[in-house]
Amino acid sequence: MILTTLPRTLSLVAAMGCLAFAAVARSDEVVSPPASQCQLFATGLAGLTAMCCDGQGNVLATNYRHLGSVGRISEQDGAALLFDAPLPVADQDETASLVGIALDDDQRILVLDSQLGRVLRYMPESKMVTTLADRIQGRRFDSLFAIDIGPGGNIYFSEPERASGDGATGSLYRFDVVTNRPVLLADGLNQPTGICLNSNGKSLFVAESGRGLISVYTINQQDGSTEKVAAYFLALLLDIDDSKEIGRMGHIAIDRRNWLYVSLWDRGEVAVIDTTNGKLVEVISCHSDGVFGLALWQDALLMSIPEKEAIYRYDLRPLIGRHAP
Template structure:
């Protein structure tokens, strides 16, 4: 069956389970919440984002170098191919496609382009791509992984070496650090943290005073919180949640992508699925598909959580809106 017609959400199968750790979860998820598979058959899904002007979901299949569009009642079909690096793919590139996606205030797609090793913007009508940044202090990025956009239009992003076939040992690697960065609205790139081994997912609190970064390292699988000053720069950091116990229990996945709801609740991928955390860091529950979860996004009326999980995309209804 062609990929474009796989698992359209007309007869969506229900999978997985929801685990309840705290009574507050009942304000977010109904006890009988269903996890529905709406598309499947991919290599590794990532970066879901809902496009309100058009009413559809975009998501990356990173190794396949394709962005797909899912529409209610129509299912999923390729939208942008290649999504990342165009032309012949060098053997030294492991993940040629786009990864994390976001929509800016003008309705344009902003991507962490793993294969091109850049932060890029795409006009959704013409599909024309513009490179916004591909270097820091003259050195090329490793393989940009995830993005979040501040209200000012500044873009926070992470740059681990996952897209390079040999990781830190890659001959293509020009950057010593696997960093966390801020792309200012004037085009200036600021390095925020050069100490992490595997920075991955990234998110902002509703008041934009806290930046969240996931560390996808089996030796230190943590979710970090950075306090930001008035200029959006970090002044201190702390571990918000440590997933060592879940890693030791061999649950699938690592800390990865995330979204932060307008209530301040975090929906963060980690070992076992999507972990729901209260703003005060309490773990409220876990949405599990039975496979590693890479990322999530709010969509439809804001009360649907879309999950990219291994080879598929799923959704679950929420009791509150993420917007």
């Protein structure tokens, strides 16, 4: 994960500055992994599955067995259903679809319901699910995607678009655990999907599918405000002429080496970017039509493959051996 703040010389928000950074960052020789190292990890998923790890070797997965559920997957104990997201009284005919998941320091599970626009929290001791937020300043969330936990337990999450409005209507939010309400961090984003924070909580990475880029924000440790300081343009990194060919991006994750893993949802690939130098490390093929969720687990990358309703495990050790100093 990123251990140092990105240089201010890369903080030009102007398009030319970001383009220049991305052009320099592009690797001259992109290495493709030799043979597939993907192994089946778990089956029985429904819809789009997001994942996170609990620090005890277990994997938490959304939409396990059916939509609106969360399951725990363990190599030793197998898989089990943890809970179902309750539906509001007024929405009993709807179906919850949990597409984002995170775990806070108190082992409480946070999930995002994209269908009903809710941030939910599961308390393991009481086994109760409560709604933390479903609106901001009176407006209901239209769609939610990814979630992560920052310093002080504050919750960061993305909304790809609004039902009303044209153009780029996506937003980035922080749920302040002190005031117990959501705060708008950035708007006018073009399909913000995956998000993740580095280990010290000072840098926030946001995938903007509509622009084919990864935006990097610094987080002010005093007031929690954010400032965009850099961007990775995937078309330049992947040597693609038209950024539209990148398609949608799913979830993203960052490891202790500062390598950022980006789900190229529509391409069935994962791009690995070294954020210390802005270069593309490798592109991992999932040998499928799409890859949605990502999670780092032990020495592997877990990937949820919607068409196979399964999670696959990719051994990262050979990749690390090829590139790590």
